[in-house]
Amino acid sequence: MTVSWPESKESRIRSHAGGNRHHRADLVSSRKLKASFREGHKIHFLHLILSFCFLLLALASKRFSGPFHQVANNYLGDLFIVGWLYFLVLLVLPRLKPAMTAALVFTMAAFVEIAQVYGLSLVSGLPGWVLFWTGAQFDPLDISVYAAGAALAALTDLLLKRAQPTI
Secondary structure, eight states: OOOOOOOOHHHHHHHHHHHHHHHHHHHHHHHHHHHHHHHHHHHHHHHHHHHHHHHHHHHHHHHOOSTTHHHIIIIIHHHHHHHHHHHHHHHHSTTOOHHHHHHHHHHHHHHHHHHHHTTOOTTTTSOGGGHHHHOSSOOHHHHHHHHHHHHHHHHHHHHHHHHSOOO
C-alpha cells in the first residue's frame, strides 16, 4: 500500500497560479486576435468605400461639362479608374503591400493601353459604356496618368493604414 502525502497548500497555490498565468495569456491573445479580426473587417470595409468613391469620381469626370472638360474626360477618369482598380485588387488580395498593389494595377492598366497600339480588342462583345475605362485608342499620356492614379491610391491606402490604431 502506498501512502501519498497530501499536497501542501503552498504547492497547490503555486501550481494554480502558474495555470492562471497561462490562462490569462490565452485570454489576452484571444482578445488581441478578436480585435485584429475586427480591425481587418474595418479596413476591408474602408477599402470597399474608397473603391466606390474612386468609381464615382471616375464616372463624374466623364459627365463633367465645365472648363477643361476634355482634360477631365480624358485623363481624370483614367486617374480615378486606376484608383478604383487598386482598391478592388485589395479587396481580393488584402495582404498585398501598397507598392506591390500599385505596381500590379499600373501593369494591368498599361497592358490595356499598350494593347490598343496593336489593335488587340480586350473587350470585344462588351457594351460601349465599358469603353470609359478601357479607352478606344492609344494615348501615351494615359500611361503616366495610370502611374499617377496608382500612386494616389497607394498614398491614400498608406494614410488610411497609418490612421488605424495599432493593437
